[in-house]
Amino acid sequence: MKIKFVVLLLCGVIVMSCDDSGNSTTTDIEATEIPQERKKITVKTIESIEYMDYALSSESENAIAAWDRYHELATQIGYLKKADFSFFNGDLDLLKKFIKEFKTQMPEQFQTNLIISRNAIVETELLKLNENLTIDNISREEKLSNIKALFIAFSNLNYLINKKLEGDFYNQIQPE
Structure with a gap:
């Protein structure tokens, strides 16, 4: 009699524990779906990134007119500001080819140490962003941080191009 009672009690415990696991599974699925929606990077989140954006002067635009890869x-980067990641999360070999052509097509007047080093930073940020966008387990904040770093690197490249041409202009002025 005691054995029947113990077996009956164990069966009751097993049945009750099975019922609870079904409810927690649906709760877990719902909980994992919510963060997936928050992982999306939208135009609004990219627009909220704060950084100093330098544009090229008209003289700089004329000087880089033949630099196709810069354009x-x-x-x-304009597409990236609209949350279009197709160029940046594409094939790594194509991105490396683009970077190589970007460096080789640089006009000779811009081949100074400052601008070459800034190009290296832009290259690094491009490769880093490509890696972080193609890997699924990178956090949204890390991706946004990489996007901001690329914006800053490109903006600083524009600043140095402007500064170089401005310096060349002032060096041409001869005192009377």
Whole structure:
């Protein structure tokens, strides 16, 4: 009689514990779906990134008119500001080819140590952003941080190009 009572009690405990696990599974699924929606990076989140954005002067635009890869990068960064990641999370080999052409097509007047080092920073940020956008387990904040770093690097490249041309202009002025 005691054995029947113990078996009956164990069966009751097992049945009650099975019922609880079903409810917690649906709760877990709902809980994991909510953060997935928050992981999306939208135009609004990219627009909220604060940084100093330098534009090229008209003299600088004329000086880089033949630098096709610069114009393509500027266009792609414009798309990135609209949350279009297709260029930045694409094939790594294509991105490396683009970076190589970006460096080799640079006009000779801009091949100074400052601008070359800034190009290296832009290259690093491009590769880092590509890696972080293609890996799924990178946090949204880390991706936004990488996007901001690329914006800053490109903006600083624009600043140095402007500064170089301005310095060249002032060096041409001869005192009377």
